Amino acid sequence: MSARVPPHHDPSCWGCGDSPDGLHLPHPPHEGVEEYEAYLHFDERHQAAPGLVHGGLVAAALDEACGLLATWYRFPTVTARIFVRYRRPVHINTELLVEAELTGERGRRLRVAAQLGDGNEVLAEARAAFLHVPLEHFLATPEGKAAAEAWARRLDRS
Numbered sequence: 001m002s003a004r005v006p007p008h009h010d011p012s013c014w015g016c017g018d019s020p021d022g023l024h025l026p027h028p029p030h031e032g033v034e035e036y037e038a039y040l041h042f043d044e045r046h047q048a049a050p051g052l053v054h055g056g057l058v059a060a061a062l063d064e065a066c067g068l069l070a071t072w073y074r075f076p077t078v079t080a081r082i083f084v085r086y087r088r089p090v091h092i093n094t095e096l097l098v099e100a101e102l103t104g105e106r107g108r109r110l111r112v113a114a115q116l117g118d119g120n121e122v123l124a125e126a127r128a129a130f131l132h133v134p135l136e137h138f139l140a141t142p143e144g145k146a147a148a149e150a151w152a153r154r155l156d157r158s
């Protein structure tokens with residue numbers, strides 16, 4: 001029998017979960033991956049200036065791609081720091097590719113680089129640091145406790 005572990009991300013996560021207004025980025029294919037890529041697009045709900053994506057949402061997409069990679073590389077992790085460089089405006093209703101790569105690790109700290117592009121050029125880049133944290137970090141909130149209890153009930157039924 002294989003080990004059963006909780007999901008790496010909450011189903012309601014804005015970046016990779018079922019949130020109706022979320023990005024719905026796919027999860028990495030397996031644990032231990034060192035590279036990640038996914039296609040996404042923003043629409044009118046995500047714009048700032050007419051036709052352009054809000055910069056905070058660009059940063060959030062880069063953070064989510066980095067975070068998915070870090071969390072599937074070493075479960076669980078949290079963002080410690082992220083630097084975003086905006087190179088060009090990001091247009092809504094455009095197919096975009098977000099890519100992330102593990103660039104180093106030391107102790108509990110993972111370093112990840114990412115970029116968001118439209119196929120022709122890089123529109124934004126990020127450098128991020130993530131910290132591996134104990135799972136209890138997420139269980140300290142009422143929502144975390146409820147998620148853990150729901151997961152335990154699912155395990156008891158299987």
